[in-house]
Amino acid sequence: MAGDVRFEPDLYRGTADYYDRFRLPYPDAMIADLVRRAAPSGRGRLLDLACGTGQLAFPLRGSFAEVWCVDAEPDMTEVVRAKATAVGATHMRAITVGAEDLPAGPDSFESIVIGNAFHRLRRAAVAGLAHTWLRPGGCLALCWSTSPWAGSRDWQRALAGVLRTWQNALGAAGRVPPGWDRPRQRDPDHDVLSRAGFEPAGRHEFSVEHHWTIRELAGHIRSTSFLPPPVLADHAAAGARGPRRRLRRRPHRRTRPPHGRRPPHRDGRLRLRTGPQAGTGVKAGGRRWVVGCFRMASARRGGCGRGGAARRRPST
Numbered sequence: 001m002a003g004d005v006r007f008e009p010d011l012y013r014g015t016a017d018y019y020d021r022f023r024l025p026y027p028d029a030m031i032a033d034l035v036r037r038a039a040p041s042g043r044g045r046l047l048d049l050a051c052g053t054g055q056l057a058f059p060l061r062g063s064f065a066e067v068w069c070v071d072a073e074p075d076m077t078e079v080v081r082a083k084a085t086a087v088g089a090t091h092m093r094a095i096t097v098g099a100e101d102l103p104a105g106p107d108s109f110e111s112i113v114i115g116n117a118f119h120r121l122r123r124a125a126v127a128g129l130a131h132t133w134l135r136p137g138g139c140l141a142l143c144w145s146t147s148p149w150a151g152s153r154d155w156q157r158a159l160a161g162v163l164r165t166w167q168n169a170l171g172a173a174g175r176v177p178p179g180w181d182r183p184r185q186r187d188p189d190h191d192v193l194s195r196a197g198f199e200p201a202g203r204h205e206f207s208v209e210h211h212w213t214i215r216e217l218a219g220h221i222r223s224t225s226f227l228p229p230p231v232l233a234d235h236a237a238a239g240a241r242g243p244r245r246r247l248r249r250r251p252h253r254r255t256r257p258p259h260g261r262r263p264p265h266r267d268g269r270l271r272l273r274t275g276p277q278a279g280t281g282v283k284a285g286g287r288r289w290v291v292g293c294f295r296m297a298s299a300r301r302g303g304c305g306r307g308g309a310a311r312r313r314p315s316t
């Protein structure tokens, strides 16, 4: 199959702190479901591939004797190390390396999880490696979540528009390669995994309504690969309006800024405040998480995907 679009390896540089603070955790129900499906023995090893700051590794760590957290971005693994030390998780190991170059032997892992990242990896190569790395009966789970601005509410559309404006104004539009999703449409993840020897073992969705503060949204934006702090910082006036005005327009339209303050967009600069005052304004939005479980086609039935959902075809 034709190759995937290549993402630059350092797109998340400078985001780790924001990523850790402002990404919503995977819902407890999703983590519990994943554990139930993977049925870890308690003596095995978990691999969280492209782990970020350990969004999956930390909630799953109690079910494994050892946890490897692997990410190409050193800032991310540094945060993982600090967090593991802070919670006394001596069985967690953070490794800074590209997923494709991880030195791991056959049958090294009882479970492998990849959260919001499979599209950034060389999918066919990583699928093949994962098949080798997994123990027979082991589970591979692809986990996904939607962005806060992915939705049809007025504020979500307004925010998506602001972000597009900023990317263009800051010359950051190309950070996400154009047409990045086309290879996945032509050759979906489950086909890539199937060629590597996996079979689907259930796809599950979890929806949660979340009320975002402006501060949370601002932090989340800074955790992205397309508008990270190095891109947003020190930007010059670019003629775009600040998001707060756009976000407030409906339903909180104000004719005058609160407490007589000048609104942050008045000087024409791109602004996104994350200070204490930015915590005002709350936006409701549904958030959706999806987990697709896979197991080795040739393996004995066991672990991931026991039960009726096992034969459903995932679309992640």
Ligand SMILES: C[S@@+](CC[C@H](N)C(=O)[O-])C[C@H]1O[C@@H](n2cnc3c(N)ncnc32)[C@H](O)[C@@H]1O
Binding pocket: 009, 012, 023, 049, 050, 051, 052, 053, 054, 055, 056, 070, 071, 072, 073, 076, 097, 098, 099, 100, 114, 115, 116, 117, 120, 121, 122
């Ligand atoms: C959207 S974040 C996902 C973080 C976390 N897994 C989650 O579920 O929120 C994508 C992560 O993939 C990492 N990444 C991108 N390409 C990678 C590669 N080839 N090998 C390892 N990590 C990679 C980035 O550094 C970033 O931390």
